[in-house]
Each structure stands twice: as C-alpha cells, then as structure tokens.
Amino acid sequence: MALSIVDIYQKLLPKTNCRECGFPTCLAFAGMVVSEKHPLENCPHIPPELLEPAKKELWAQYAEGKWLKKDPAESALAWAKERAASMAVEDLPGRIGGEIIETDSGPALRLPYFNEFLIIRPGTLEKADGSPLNRWEQVFVFNHLAQGGDAVPSGEWKAFQEFPNTVSKVKSMIAHVEEPLSEHFAGKREELRSAGQSVGGEDVTDQYPSADLAMKFTPLPRVPVLLIYWEADPAEAVAAKIKLLFDETVPRHLDIESILFLSERLRQLLREEEPERI
Ligand code: SF4
Structure with missing residues (x-):
C-alpha cells in the first residue's frame, strides 16, 4: 500500500x-x-x-510516479523528444545545417554547437567528445530538430520582446540572462571578450559603433545570437548593460521557451557556471 x-x-x-x-x-x-x-x-x-x-x-x-512532484525539466524534455521523434536524420542538414556522418550505429548528424559539435541520432544527442548535454540543452536542441525550418539567418536582428508571444517570458530573459550577465561583466569588457571567444564568439564591434563590445555567437548553425555590451556611464548614472538580439528568422527554428533556454546556456558558458544536473 x-x-x-x-x-x-x-x-x-x-x-x-x-x-x-x-x-x-x-x-x-x-x-x-x-x-x-x-x-x-x-x-x-x-x-x-x-x-x-x-x-x-x-x-x-x-x-x-505516484505523488511525486513534477519535474519541469523532465516534462519539457519528454515533450521535446516526442516532437522530434519522427525526424529523419538525413533531412536535417537541409533544415538546420551540419553534415551526415557514418558511425558504428548508422548515420548521424554532426552539428556545430557553440565551439564544439553534437552527434545526433534518432532519439539521442551527445557531444562529439561523448559527454552528455544537460536536460535544458537537450530540450532546445530536440525542439530545434523538430521545428527547424530551412530559413537561413537574414542578418536582421531583433530584441526578444519583438517576437510574438514573448510577453510572459520577457521578464525571465531579463532576470535570468541579461541582468546576471550585465552584473557579472560590468567594467570587464576584455574579460567578456575573452569569455565570448572561448565559446566561439566573434568580435563584431566594428559593425556596431554605438556598442562598447558586440559579439556574434553561433550556438546552432541557423540560430545566431548577437550580444551587445555597453559600459556604465557614471556621469549619467547608467549601469553597464548587456542585451541579446536574435535573427528575425529565429521563430522558424525554436519555440519561445527554447530561445530562453538557449540564452541561459550562453549565460552559463560565459560565466563558467557549474553545469546543471544532467
Ligand atoms: S525532525 Fe527529522 S530527524 Fe528529527 S525525528 Fe523528525 S524526521 Fe526524524
């Protein structure tokens, strides 16, 4: 009983x-x-x-599962896996990039991921070095596999709140991504540049003259992220600020929650946070 x-x-x-x-x-x-x-x-x-x-x-x-508190990561991952269940690996390069490689267990997709590679087979994801992804990473990658259309980034950048249906998530983007990054790197532009480069970020400040630093990341081949950093201005009592921008095509590749999870992963990498429970 x-x-x-x-x-x-x-x-x-x-x-x-x-x-x-x-x-x-x-x-x-x-x-x-x-x-x-x-x-x-x-x-x-x-x-x-x-x-x-x-x-x-x-x-x-x-x-x-009787009386167990629901684990939001498990629920989100189960849903994302279900969405991606019908994918055909061979179709993925055309939709999301990467290349098909032959492995001992059949064809797999080798997909660039920040500054490393993922190996993707039906129902499984792992990094090329064999290490696993944490559950929130798996959620946004599986959702990308399921949803990723063939849209190629246009180079038109938008703030998170400019995309439809983001109202309920904007606070999370600010509180869990932009503010922690702004606080962590306030007054540390060179540290931010170095942290960004260590995860594959490209310094594109010359294209954004109003920014003190601009870095372009490519977490996934069709999902670039632009990070803009402004130094504090004590004369105007303005604190240092970091803002993330996304290509206008991002809703073709990720649902809104997955954009947030991917942004949180970028924050973890830049701040060298301990990985979450896998
Ligand atoms: S407080 Fe904790 S350790 Fe103490 S009797 Fe209750 S359950 Fe046991």
Whole structure:
C-alpha cells in the first residue's frame, strides 16, 4: 500500500521535530520523502523493522510516479523528444545545417554547437567528445530538430520582446540572462571578450559603433545570437548593460521557451557556471 505524507508522519516518524534530518519539522521531512524522493533513512529515528518495508513501498510508488512532484525539466524534455521523434536524420542538414556522418550505429548528424559539435541520432544527442548535454540543452536542441525550418539567418536582428508571444517570458530573459550577465561583466569588457571567444564568439564591434563590445555567437548553425555590451556611464548614472538580439528568422527554428533556454546556456558558458544536473 502506498505511503502518503500523513502515513509517514504518523506511522514512522517520532514527531519530535529534532531537525537532525536537516528539516525543521517531521512533517516537512515526510513531504520531501514522498514528493521529492528524499531518503527516508535520513531520519535516524525510524526503527529498522519499519524502515526497510517502508523503503520498498516508497520505491514502488516512485516507480509509478505516484505523488511525486513534477519535474519541469523532465516534462519539457519528454515533450521535446516526442516532437522530434519522427525526424529523419538525413533531412536535417537541409533544415538546420551540419553534415551526415557514418558511425558504428548508422548515420548521424554532426552539428556545430557553440565551439564544439553534437552527434545526433534518432532519439539521442551527445557531444562529439561523448559527454552528455544537460536536460535544458537537450530540450532546445530536440525542439530545434523538430521545428527547424530551412530559413537561413537574414542578418536582421531583433530584441526578444519583438517576437510574438514573448510577453510572459520577457521578464525571465531579463532576470535570468541579461541582468546576471550585465552584473557579472560590468567594467570587464576584455574579460567578456575573452569569455565570448572561448565559446566561439566573434568580435563584431566594428559593425556596431554605438556598442562598447558586440559579439556574434553561433550556438546552432541557423540560430545566431548577437550580444551587445555597453559600459556604465557614471556621469549619467547608467549601469553597464548587456542585451541579446536574435535573427528575425529565429521563430522558424525554436519555440519561445527554447530561445530562453538557449540564452541561459550562453549565460552559463560565459560565466563558467557549474553545469546543471544532467
Ligand atoms: S530527524 Fe526524524 S525525528 Fe528529527 S525532525 Fe527529522 S524526521 Fe523528525
């Protein structure tokens, strides 16, 4: 029989709220065990004769997904994979770029990705060096495989908010991408240039005279991103600012959420953040 939060609280825990498990109350601990697979044995006060059978019950209900908190990355990845399920690898170069190569397990697409390459087979993605992508990277790449039309970048750049249906995501782009980048690189133009070049960015400042630095990235062959950096102006009380621009064709290649995930990946790479859980 499945174990609910109340079952664990009432039948297994001593209700002393001693905090040895790292949670402020026994009830909070029970909630984490049921909804987020927190190890039951982290409460040292459960008698062994109750602990082992309870763990078996929990494994069974975890396997069914019963009462587990939904993981947004898993849901997004499942949807993206489903969208890409019908792709034919042979069709991909014409739609999104890259080249077909022969591998031990059949034909695969070798696709440029920032300053490295992805190897893409039906249902699987990996980097050319064999390392995996994190789940959010997989989400936007699978969505690109599913959606990528054959539009070639036009060179006309637009801000994120200029694309349709971005209203609910503009705040996220600012809060999760542009502001963290602006704060991190304020007063560090050369550091930004160097970080950008290390992930394949090209210095194109000469084409944008009003910017203090402009770098063009090519995370995917048909999805370029332009980063514009302005230094702070203390006389005008203006802080340093970074803005991302996207080619006008980007909606042909990625859905709005995937544009955001790709931008977050660029932020992670530039700031050399620890990779997320895979
Ligand atoms: S260690 Fe056990 S008894 Fe103490 S607060 Fe956590 S769940 Fe409750």
